[in-house]
Amino acid sequence: MTDHQEDAEKFLLAAKRAEIQTLEHLAGSCELVIRVSDLVHQLQRERGMSNIYLVSAGDHFREQRSSQIQNCLSSEGRFRHVLRERYLKDGHSERVHNMRLLNCIAYSLHGLDELRILRDHIAAFEISALESTDAYCRLIAGLLSVVLEAADVADDPEVTRILVALFNFMQAKEFSGQERAWGAIGFAGSRFDESLHERIRQLQVCQRQSVDVFLEYAGETDTAQWKSIEQSQPSRDLQRLREVIAGLKDGEPIAAEISEVWYQLASARIDAMHGLEDALTEQLLKVSRKRVSGAQSELGQHYAQLQRMKSMDWNRLPTLAVLFDPQLPGLYGGRASAGVSTLHGQPLAHSLYGLIRSQVEHIQRVSAELEETRKTLVERKLVARAKGLLMKSLRMSEDDAYRTMQQRAMDMNLKLVDIAQRIVDASVEKRPASVKTTSATVTDGEHGANI
Amino acid sequence: MTDHQEDAEKFLLAAKRAEIQTLEHLAGSCELVIRVSDLVHQLQRERGMSNIYLVSAGDHFREQRSSQIQNCLSSEGRFRHVLRERYLKDGHSERVHNMRLLNCIAYSLHGLDELRILRDHIAAFEISALESTDAYCRLIAGLLSVVLEAADVADDPEVTRILVALFNFMQAKEFSGQERAWGAIGFAGSRFDESLHERIRQLQVCQRQSVDVFLEYAGETDTAQWKSIEQSQPSRDLQRLREVIAGLKDGEPIAAEISEVWYQLASARIDAMHGLEDALTEQLLKVSRKRVSGAQSELGQHYAQLQRMKSMDWNRLPTLAVLFDPQLPGLYGGRASAGVSTLHGQPLAHSLYGLIRSQVEHIQRVSAELEETRKTLVERKLVARAKGLLMKSLRMSEDDAYRTMQQRAMDMNLKLVDIAQRIVDASVEKRPASVKTTSATVTDGEHGANI
DSSP, rough: OHHHHHHHHHHHHHHHHHHHHHHHHHHHHHHHHHHHHHHHHHHHHHHHHHHHHTTTTTTTHHHHHHHHHHHHHHHHHHHHHHHHIIIIIITTTOOOOOOOHHHHHHHHHHHHHHHHHHHHHHHTTOHHHHHHHOOOOOOOHHHHHHHHHHHHHHOOHHHHHHHHHHHHHHHHHHHHHHHHHHHHHHHHHHOHHHHHHHHHHHHHEEEEEEEEHHHHHHHHHHHHHHHHTTTTTHHHHHHHHHHHHHSSSSSSSOOHHHHHHHHHHHHHHHHHHHHHHHHHHHHHHHHHHHHHHHHHHHHHHHHHHHHHHEEEEGGSSSSGGGGOOSSSOOOSOOOOTTOOOOSSSOOGGGGHHEEEEEEEHHHHHHHHHHHHHHHHHHHHHHHHHHHHHHHHHOOOHHHHHHHHHHHHHHTTTTHHHHHHHHHHHHHHHHSSTSSOOOOOOOOGSSSSOOO | HHHHHHHHHHHHHHHHHHHHHHHHHHHHHHHHHHHHHHHHHHHHHHHHHHHHHHHEESSSOOOEEEHHHHHHHHHHHHHHHHHIIIIIITTTTTSSEEEEEEEEHHHHHHHHHHHHHHHHHTTOOOOHHHHHHHHHHHHHHHHHHHHHHHHHHHHOOHHHHHHHHHHHHHHHHHHHHHHHHHHHHHHHTTTOOOOHHHHHHHHHHHEEEEEEHHHHHHHHHHHHHHHHTTSSSSHHHHHHHHHHHHHSOOOOOOOHHHHHHHHHHHHHHHHHHHHHHHHHHHHHHHHHHHHHHHHHHHHHHHHHHHHHHHHHHGSSSSSSTTTGGGGGOOOOOOOOOOOOOGOOOOOGGHHHHHHHHHHHHHHHHHEEEEHHHHHHHHHHHHHHHHHHHHHHSSSOOOOHHHHHHHHHHHHHHHHHHHHHHHHHHHHHSSSSSTSSOTTOOOOGGSSSSOO
């Protein structure tokens, strides 16, 4: 046994340790996501109450708003505590964190700092309900992007699956929260004009679409829980109020008192959604911790097996296993070479190569699953990018850019993501051709090199 | 100024430091890639010499082979040294490395351990030239996959561009090396049978395709250097010998002495290719180091700007910049709110928010560029996966699986990657529907949350 062979062993173990560290890191991110989920929930409530307070000129929800602000501050405190423990403590400086995640956090924290001023403006009626709602929406969007970034760097298929389900469900809930907020503005102001109608309709469509993606990634229990929320009394009562809104003519007056009923029904449903969110975050913690302990015990088994191999002298000689394994093809033209594998006849399972080989298979399986689960995230980014390009090049508003894409997709009978791809491709073609990437086809090269 | 606002600042700086660490890490990976490039080059030479040695029963290349083995051992020593310094030294244990990269390294190191035995078998003529070639091909494929993994985790668009160019060029060179090896077998054995003809033809196609992708990603100087290689005397002489081979009938005898001429012409061209490879790795080092120092100076500017802000009292109050920035839309329905931005009239450029905002834009730009450059890598993985599925489900050999896909792509007038996507989709649909991901469409959710 040479020093050299020790190298291969050391890297085999280092790979397993790297997996453990990545999974531990991920488990930590899941804890952060839980804090975000709670803070978003509290901010959504504060947003709705602030609207009613503003539109009713302080007649309604004065006390509720004050105590909700306290809830938000507590939740914010817990969020900041996790952040400091996780990212700013000494000794963590060695660990390389994700730049995009950290910048999303900086953005959200700055938004939370500004929230303190926003609250003063709201208390003094220096800002309209519409403006206030927009501000809360931006803050919450920033916090949701923290969850999106966490999902993006997750390196485990099952954890990524739950994160994608959770993120889409959090979005559905945010759309519900926005519907609650805009509805509250309409009721409290005793009228729904055409643009408010349209906005509420759009938010209902968005909710359904986010829920659809959630359901694709959700487990059976979560799906059942969602169905029971949909069939609950508050959801059905809310549906009736939605129909009342939809039936109102442009600007037709309606009793302002309904605003609190609306708020309470919408809140009952949103609180139930928050319950499902909690169930998802609990799974997230459980699964991510299980992954860590699973990888740790695999590392233990690797150690034990290497020890056993060292006690058996014939196993310490390297064999020609790797170089003649017909299942690991060369770059081109790997051939089954059955005759040669008899050069050394020792059992593969008990060799170092057996361990490396099983780890190769483990990584291939995990990577393939992960890539599939991540598809949605990649598509999401593509659509966001296409939307940004339209906003920039055609000077469209965000709404218009989005609706234009959706309309084109319907007209052309394509998926939204295909339309997005075309927009991005077209914009790349227009750029100077210093780096041409869109037309890049894949060469024979992938033929092999795929250990 | 509250403690809280310090949090936002700290995360802004932490994000920049994370970028620096990631770039430093990347610069280290580039050094590893350079070692791999050299080792692959030496192994390619050893492979070709070993073939001539084997086929000529030791008449040719006995000494050259011995001294080439010494070159390989030196190069291997430098490769192992970089690996130990980079991954196994104390103090590096805190840094989370990439599991896939480490496992590729373990695989390659184990292959290098086996190479020692392979050499003994070759010296004693206990193995055929074909078997020996296959073994070297597997080892080199393993080493190339180290480069592929390094490109896959690279987080900088320009570095990724060079890595993709380099990887494709290394593949082209490996196909050339395999052509040299199989050609040497044919000449030294004084005959080319039909399967050898077919293999050499395929290798020439593969070379051209890899070079095409390389040229898409290459800079002007590299493109020019490639053209001058193609027009050089050895390349043109080699082309004539290729035509001689192509003109030979199945099994028609040819003078064995040509094998050394073939080997030398092919080697002259491959050595010139290695020169271009060196130019690429040099760029890689230069660019990756420049990125590190660039990010470091940006961090310095951030510090200085934050210090200046602290000395100006009016800048220390958080403003309502984030929450009312119309360019950062909410999750749904961000609206331009021009009236509100006058609440505080301080210049954006000198605020904390100005810094966060510019960093958001920096990250968006880098991520978008990166995603485009990575497209080839994603496609490569997809094709490799589809090929693996065909090999498994239809019990096809690697060659057959690949050719089947290529043929279908031609028949259907589709890109290879589209065929691969269909194969993967079809196989996913056949699996139990526990996690359905393929049909996942994107919801309205990407509409916003894109800071």
